[in-house]
Amino acid sequence: MSQEPRMRFSRRTTLALPASLVATAAGAQGFPDRPLRWIVGYPPGGASDAFARLIAGLMAPRLGQNVVVENRPGGGAVLASETAARSPADGLTWLHVDNGILVYNPALYARLPINPDTDFTGVGFIGRFPLYLVVRADSPWQDFAAYRAAARSLAPNYGTPAVASPHHLAMEMVKRRTGLDAQHVPFRGGPAAMQELLAGNIESVVIDTATGLPFIADGRVRALCVLSETRSEKAPAVPTLRELGFAEAVAYGWQGMSVPAATPATIINRLSAEMIAAIQSPEISGRMSTLGIEYRPWSPAEFNAFVAAENAVWRPLIRELGIRIDG
Template identity: 35%
Template sequence: MQRRTLLACSFAMSPLAARSSQAQSYPSRPVRLLVGFPPGGGVDLTARPLAQRLSERLGQQLVVENRGGAGGNIAMDAVAKSPADGYTLLVGNVGMLALNPALYRDLPFDTVTSFAPIAQIVAVPLAVAVPADLPAHSLAEFVALAKSRPGQLNMGSGGNGGIPHLAFELLKRRTGIDVQHVPYRGSAPALQDLIGGRVQLMVDGYNLMRGAAEAGRIRVIATTGQQRLPALPDVPTVDESVAPDFEAVGWQGILAPAGTPEAILAQLEAAIEAVLREGDLPRVLLDQGQLPTFLPRAPFADLVRRDRDQWTRVVRDAGVTLD
């Protein structure tokens, strides 16, 4: 009887033992890091230096894989349906995780229950930029120009319903300007049309705009956080310029499929914390106009839930649709 009991216990514990063994050997092969937007966009520009440094720390390559489309939903769906073994991860942002549930009907996943948050990696105040040849050297001058040409100026964004779009809609309401929103299939093509002067305004992450700004092809005239960006100390905030108490800040973080073993999640969380606190990655992110912001699993999960509730109310109150 004792032998049978021990044997039964052995079989009952075997799945747990298998998960423990898997976690101890993790990672034993390359890890995919899915980005829900085309190469060259703000999320992609965060993912690549992070992947490089995590590869060095974990001893296995993290391969960035761009799965653009549907506001990041294609990448999220792929990760949600992947094996929960730590070998497929997601770079998620506030638009994907907090806004999309309010914008898309019948999503095949739930942004809270289908994923296991691992860590927040950055907070992302946005930059407000215009073409270099536009006669507006400050946000106040742009507002004046827009009011003198109602309905004639355009703002390009990476798509309907994202944080850049909602930040722009909030700016319109606070300043009373009539500027048309032009959504693109990703931020990178919108930036190209800003450089070419086909749109006259863009609101997005500074990491996307940095190269064009430093080359003098566009002009950053404001940022959307409450504090000035360390990378742009001479550029005032919207709050300082034209709209007191204005704030619109995004974030990005790393997630795994729900059900991923706790030991693997903890290992990834520790590795992310280490690369965000050590070496050159914090400076790389600061130079891109992002704020390295580590939040561990539980607080990051709370942030996802809280922002999903908050931005759902904003989307519905503003009547934002994807049509």
């Protein structure tokens, strides 16, 4: 997620791989020599799990080895992060990363078993995911103004996929920027939060475009706003909070892939090249476009620079918000 993204995005993808990645791929010809694993710190069925499996499925044949997606949910993905950080730096263990893992956790936790700034290095970017605030289709709140007005009398609750998820931190930022009062209810993944919303057990949900857009498109939920800079082409009737007068209330979820920091550059570049090829394939690029996910084919260095820019925005904001998970 980012308030003011430091890099420009395009909805179009570039089909040509950077020449430098093609050249360096040849330097890792003997890699990999056995199956690989992709660690995901969230439950099966959510956006992180779905895209890890899609991308892994296309990378595996190109790498000549199976890629096993290993779900290790819980604790702000700290368990998954530690597992990956403690693995050999041989390129065989990948970590599915997002804002929470690489950016938020050092500001949220007084103590972490790993340091994402020094224990990991980027392989590539998966995409930037607009975030929506949604309610049931039969909710009395027709728009964000009504939701905010109702909160003055009784704070609504809002669900997210997890404590300290991009969705959670985005809504806490929205509360600070708009004067809204709302109570957080974490779930084990976005699909679980949406099902509880539809069942009437929660009043609203902050959900990413990959999980939420199908519910919005078929009318099962009403989107009160989107937290992106501009309206999504996939839900053009949904206003941004920026349009509604809250210029600083901008946030996204984003995902990528990292490996242990000591992984050889030739292996990182090989993985980057194969990852870019997989994401730019018709199978994945078409699905991402349908779900309104924004992609750029960044090199490992470009992805690391993006993460550094995110750190500069969000870590001070989290401290300003006073949100801590422990200590």
